[in-house]
Amino acid sequence: MEAEDDILRPVPARPYKPVEAQLRVPADATKATLDLLQRAGKRESGLFWYGTRDLNGNGHVHYVAAPKQQMTWGNYHVSPQALAEIVHRLPDGWKPLAQIHSHPGSRVEHSNYDDRMMSSRKSLSLVFPFYGKATAPFPSGVGIHEWQIDYWHLLDDTSAARRVIVTGGSVTVEDLR
Numbered sequence: 001m002e003a004e005d006d007i008l009r010p011v012p013a014r015p016y017k018p019v020e021a022q023l024r025v026p027a028d029a030t031k032a033t034l035d036l037l038q039r040a041g042k043r044e045s046g047l048f049w050y051g052t053r054d055l056n057g058n059g060h061v062h063y064v065a066a067p068k069q070q071m072t073w074g075n076y077h078v079s080p081q082a083l084a085e086i087v088h089r090l091p092d093g094w095k096p097l098a099q100i101h102s103h104p105g106s107r108v109e110h111s112n113y114d115d116r117m118m119s120s121r122k123s124l125s126l127v128f129p130f131y132g133k134a135t136a137p138f139p140s141g142v143g144i145h146e147w148q149i150d151y152w153h154l155l156d157d158t159s160a161a162r163r164v165i166v167t168g169g170s171v172t173v174e175d176l177r
């Protein structure tokens with residue numbers, strides 16, 4: 001397998017428009033996410049956050065899952081079958097809220113490959129640096145991306161801190177790798 005494209009993406013045609021909706025993620029889910037990413041060692045890995053979304057578009061994370069996948073130092077790949085295996089077991093009404101993956105270094109912006117790997121444009125995309133070794137309190141240092149019109153925007157720190165909020169609550173964690 002090859003590493004992710006190093007070619008930079010085109011710049012967005014229009015700026016990101018901040019939205020009111022929040023993604024609320026229990027502190028336990030952020031901890032489990034770091035743990036799962038670190039368990040992959042010096043390899044990129046992909047995870048998914050699932051949960052409920054209310055009428056105002058606010059998401060609540062209840063479930064952190066690592067599907068079966070291929071992992072290398074420079075990319076990861078989840079087959080549609082492996083993803084379906086997880087989705088089929090979700091309780092009714094639960095949605096994919098975020099797609100997560102790790103990068104080797106500090107760069108957390110999407111590659112072209114990352115744009116192509118997104119399984120839902122309604123999900124957020126979170127890229128964790130240093131294979132999931134946290135260097136700052138979440139979500140600082142994490143690349144949070146949101147799809148608008150025709151582009152996966154990387155949010156600036158202010159927008160990111162408004163968009164993804166750490167809360168209490170319990171989560172289910174599953175590692176199928």
Ligand SMILES: [Zn+2]
Pocket residue numbers: 004101102103110111114127
């Ligand atoms: Zn990537």
